[in-house]
Amino acid sequence: GQNIDQPTEMTATEGAIVQINCTYQTSGFNGLFWYQQHAGEAPTFLSYNVLDGLEEKGRFSSFLSRSKGYSYLLLKELQMKDSASYLCAVKRNNRLAFGKGNQVVVIP
Amino acid sequence: DAGVTQSPTHLIKTRGQHVTLRCSPISGHKSVSWYQQVLGQGPQFIFQYYEKEERGRGNFPDRFSARQFPNYSSELNVNALLLGDSALYLCASSLAGGLAGELFFGEGSRLTVL
Numbered sequence: 001g002q003n004i005d006q007p008t009e010m011t012a013t014e015g016a017i018v019q020i021n022c023t024y025q026t027s028g029f030n031g032l033f034w035y036q037q038h039a040g041e042a043p044t045f046l047s048y049n050v051l052d053g054l055e056e057k058g059r060f061s062s063f064l065s066r067s068k069g070y071s072y073l074l075l076k077e078l079q080m081k082d083s084a085s086y087l088c089a090v091k092r093n094n095r096l097a098f099g100k101g102n103q104v105v106v107i108p
Numbered sequence: 109d110a111g112v113t114q115s116p117t118h119l120i121k122t123r124g125q126h127v128t129l130r131c132s133p134i135s136g137h138k139s140v141s142w143y144q145q146v147l148g149q150g151p152q153f154i155f156q157y158y159e160k161e162e163r164g165r166g167n168f169p170d171r172f173s174a175r176q177f178p179n180y181s182s183e184l185n186v187n188a189l190l191l192g193d194s195a196l197y198l199c200a201s202s203l204a205g206g207l208a209g210e211l212f213f214g215e216g217s218r219l220t221v222l
Binding site for chain 2: 004033035041042044045048087089093094095098099100101
């Protein structure tokens with residue numbers, strides 16, 4: 001099965017740090033993507049992890065532990081424009097299996 | 109450079125009708141994937157095409173079909189529409205068939221079935 005689990009919603013204050021977790025079944029795993037999706041828009045690529053460890057890209061960082069079937073996305077210095085759904089997607093057999101997404105609401 | 113383009117952007121159909129959705133990938137991209145996103149859920153994989161051949165199919169009924177043309181554009185067809193087919197249909201392109209890199213998504217076609 002694909003079983004990708006993400007928390008559904010969280011609220012955070014502008015300027016804060018928020019961590020979004022994703023757990024998945026490890027069978028057939030071949031990489032993990034994080035996408036950002038604003039309401040009514042297409043998902044946009046944030047990060048890709050295939051090896052264990054932390055990948056940093058500006059205000060966004062993504063971590064992967066393959067043995068634990070676990071990843072997180074870290075958003076630093078939150079801005080109002082970061083209010084969006086954050087989708088975790090596992091690559092298996094040349095396709096992406098997405099989680100339901102985590103809705104992040106940034107408040108002033 | 110143009111990104112992934114999809115048409116139509118919005119459409120309304122009634123139960124039992126069929127629909128054709130179109131997608132043009134980023135220039136140079138040879139792989140096209142289709143995803144269905146129901147409100148409040150993540151995208152669900154429907155098909156992947158690479159070099160005009162089907163490379164993968166998700167858990168969708170035979171009412172769903174697709175094809176890729178020599179110019180790498182693609183169509184998704186859905187027959188005998190059901191209310192549950194109402195969703196955002198996303199097309200994504202990538203350079204290679206093995207998804208070595210990221211998928212680039214189009215803005216989607218929002219289908220409402222009444």
